[in-house]
Amino acid sequence: MNQDNIQQQINELNGKMDLLLDYVREQKLKSETVEDLIADVSIIGKDVYDSTVEELDKRQVEIDPAELTELGISFLRNIKSFIVMMDTFESVMDLTKEVGPIANEVIIDISKKLGEFEAKGYFDFLRELAGIVDRLVTGFSPDDLRRLGENMPTIISMFRQLTQPELLNSVNDALTVFTSLQKSDIPQYSLWKAMREMNSPEMKKGLGFAITLMKNLSKTQ
Numbered sequence: 674m675n676q677d678n679i680q681q682q683i684n685e686l687n688g689k690m691d692l693l694l695d696y697v698r699e700q701k702l703k704s705e706t707v708e709d710l711i712a713d714v715s716i717i718g719k720d721v722y723d724s725t726v727e728e729l730d731k732r733q734v735e736i737d738p739a740e741l742t743e744l745g746i747s748f749l750r751n752i753k754s755f756i757v758m759m760d761t762f763e764s765v766m767d768l769t770k771e772v773g774p775i776a777n778e779v780i781i782d783i784s785k786k787l788g789e790f791e792a793k794g795y796f797d798f799l800r801e802l803a804g805i806v807d808r809l810v811t812g813f814s815p816d817d818l819r820r821l822g823e824n825m826p827t828i829i830s831m832f833r834q835l836t837q838p839e840l841l842n843s844v845n846d847a848l849t850v851f852t853s854l855q856k857s858d859i860p861q862y863s864l865w866k867a868m869r870e871m872n873s874p875e876m877k878k879g880l881g882f883a884i885t886l887m888k889n890l891s892k893t894q
Contacts, residue, residue: 729735748755790796813821821828834840862870870876 871880
């Protein structure tokens with residue numbers, strides 16, 4: 674074996690030794706880092722543990738280690754259920770993100786519609802209606818409401834009669850004549866003049882209507 678081959682093998686051994694030393698130094702650094710991390714975590718964990726114990730002692734809370742063990746076992750036993758629950762929660766969050774814009778549009782539409790109702794006076798009408806209901810409640814006793822309920826068929830029948838076209842036309846004609854009368858234009862009648870007016874066709878017809886009405890009313894008593 675010549676001198677060149679020996680030197681080449683020595684160089685290769687030196688290179689391998691350098692790689693081995695670098696690996697050992699790297700592992701040593703990692704080990705020191707892990708040890709430092711464990712030491713820091715231990716200090717933090719101890720502080721957290723001491724603070725937790727102190728807080729639980731202040732609130733007089735006692736923890737049974739067996740219960741904690743049972744809790745851990747239950748968690749591990751139902752870990753699949755927790756995973757399903759988290760998946761469901763993520764699905765709900767995704768749905769919320771999708772429904773959010775739609776809900777905003779619905780809220781905007783409702784706000785616009787409420788604004789239209791406000792402009793048309795719906796809310797003022799409801800407020801006045803609430804005042805009417807309040808006055809009815811405070812102005813009527815339970816006995817009044819009971820009597821109103823007992824007489825409701827008669828009241829409904831009366832309103833049904835009032836909605837007849839003939840009666841409405843007659844009432845409208847009477848109101849028209851009454852509103853057209855002027856107090857200053859009403860003449861004064863003496864007894865003699867009133868007796869003569871009784872013989873007029875209009876008065877005879879009016880008296881006939883009044884007498885017929887009174888007679889028919891007396892029959893219903």
